Amino acid sequence: MSDAVLLEIDDGIALVTFNRPDKLNALNYDLIDCLMAALDRIETDAAVRAVILTGAGERAFSAGADIHEFAGSVRRGRDTAVRDFVRRGQAMTARLEAFRKPVIAAVNGLAFGGGCEITEAVHLAIASERARFAKPEIDLGMPPTFGGTQRLPRLVGRKRALELLLTGDPFSPQRALEIGLVNRVVTHDVLLPAARELAARIVRHSPLAVGGIITAVTRGLNMGIGEGLQVESEQFAALVPTSDLGEDINAWIERRPPSYSGR
Template sequence: MSYQTITLVKEAGVVTLTINRPPLNPLNSQFFRELDRVVAEIGGDQEVRVLIITGAGEKAFAAGADVTEMVDLTPLEMYDFCRLSLAAYNRLENLDKPTIAAVNGLALGGGCELALACDFRLAAETARFALPEINLGIIPGGGGTQRLPRLIGTARARELLFLGEMIDAATAREYGLVNRVVPGNALLSEAGKLAEKLLAKPPVAQRMLKMALNNGMNMDLPAALLFELESFLLAFGSADRVEGFRALLEKRKPEFKGK
């Protein structure tokens, strides 16, 4: 299948999705439709275990939503635009497989929100992050006001959201916005190494772990602990668990089958 805004490479259980609108890779409605479709397809593809998202070129991961498309929209039309982005980002966040944002440059506005919807964020040393919507007379509409404070805490999130200022990769690492900062020429290689580590883990337990994390964040503690227990028991009932226990007792490397 051909796409207008992205390119896909599938290799050894890993799909690399590249936002292909250089040099700034702005996110338009077509991108959100394509992202939503691709993530849905990955969710049903048993051969795919990890998704990596990056941007074409060296300048930007995604420098925000496409203002040229947004500028003349009515509030109702803008509502439909935001619903597209929210649907795509929610599907990405809830994909039952690990996702990695390999942030190769500017991650502004919707681009930062896209990275926030991933499980892991690796940043090139030249990467920059911001939610600058306040400077345009608006606020984030793709999950920024909700995912950011859940990730880095309300104090730092308020600073970034109210000031709309850009931070560098090192500061993003300090804030907990990214997991790791690496040289730009090693970004995809490091993302690949992380993907390889994730590929070695049991798929059923990965799915249950992601469900427990994502759903538990929106529950009170007693309900979240119960949900965790239920997720644990589902993982415990898997053939992967039997293999993991046997491998431990037999002092060998487990061979997980995702069952």
């Protein structure tokens, strides 16, 4: 892994930092590839129970795609641009959305373009009062390509999403909270502690149950209610033979804290 992404693991929580502060943490291909590699490592580490994403420096979570690199792909033609840029970015946001460990964005500054699409894709988000959001792809004569035309309307509603997508106008963290893009807005100095506190409230529960809930919600959003209920049933059924479910039930009956084996 290059230093485009930093990974720190402490007390069951992985802190993943986009590390291009001089470029406002723009998402070049190397950074995206490094993020995917970090997720591979986190996924197989049973000691890691939650993930926090943030940006290095004081100015940006991520200002979006690296336009200079992307422009080179465009100049090489449609097939190259789709392969190198669109598929890479969509794979990243799809991976974050479907990740079975909770992913929390700690949005510390600008979250424009791809940075906003990451915020849309992750499970939970806390924004600093200094955060600023925008969907500025329209200014480049293109739609969002990392899933923003699909996830944003599902999160905030069609008309709200279209206003943001068609104008490209930036909006405040308070507006992001109002429309449901983030869960909470906090003062800048407590952003990471607030993200860690939220993660801690989740990881006290069974990791198998957490993963099942994430999977059921993520898959069910793109299904009819009948199909979604079937996914919910499947996720419950998968837990029945595990020790975690029995331990949780016994702990509740015995009025004691549960102890999980994760099997």
